Amino acid sequence: MFDSIGWAEILIIIVAGLFILGPERLPGAAAWLGRNVRKVREYATGARDQLRNEMGDDFDELRKPLEDLQQLRNFDPRRAVTRHLFDDVDSGNGHTKPNGHTPPPPSTPKRDTPPQPTAGEKSAPFDPDAT
Structure with missing residues (x-):
């Protein structure tokens, strides 16, 4: 129930209760709140x-979809998409992605070489540092 409330928030509530209710009524209000919770x-x-007791085994079947919905509450779409697209599946070679894509082998980087002129064409000046 208090998964989303941290100690800082609880301290703020106590201090606010102290100012609103005063030191005389705060212990009684805290006891009342505790009893009602x-x-x-x-x-x-x-x-x-x-x-x-009334539903028997049907209760567990009803509870299963509710637990699945509870897990969706903690779902992080960014992490799921990243894991789906970029994490390797351990299938022996370690190179198969969950979506079935096998990446090509890494190639050696190509050097910038000037284009070769065709027959009858004069070569244009080429400066690889200019690009």
Whole structure:
């Protein structure tokens, strides 16, 4: 429940509660909040247990798509696309991509050579440093 709330946020809430409620009423408000959160958790646990008892094996089949949706909540599309396109699959040679593409072998870099004139053509001046 508190996965997205860090210690800094909790400290800010406590300080704000101290200013809003004052030091006299803050402990009572914290106790009230704790009791109510505990009650809500007990109600949720009781409802889940009751559903599990009534549905039996169908409860696990119903829960599976919900767990899949929970995993999508933590889905990072940038990481998934990067992994899909650029990570190698361990298939023996290590060069097959998940999308089935096998990259060509690395070639040696070509040197900039002047173009060769065809017959009857005068060669144009070529400066490889100018490009």
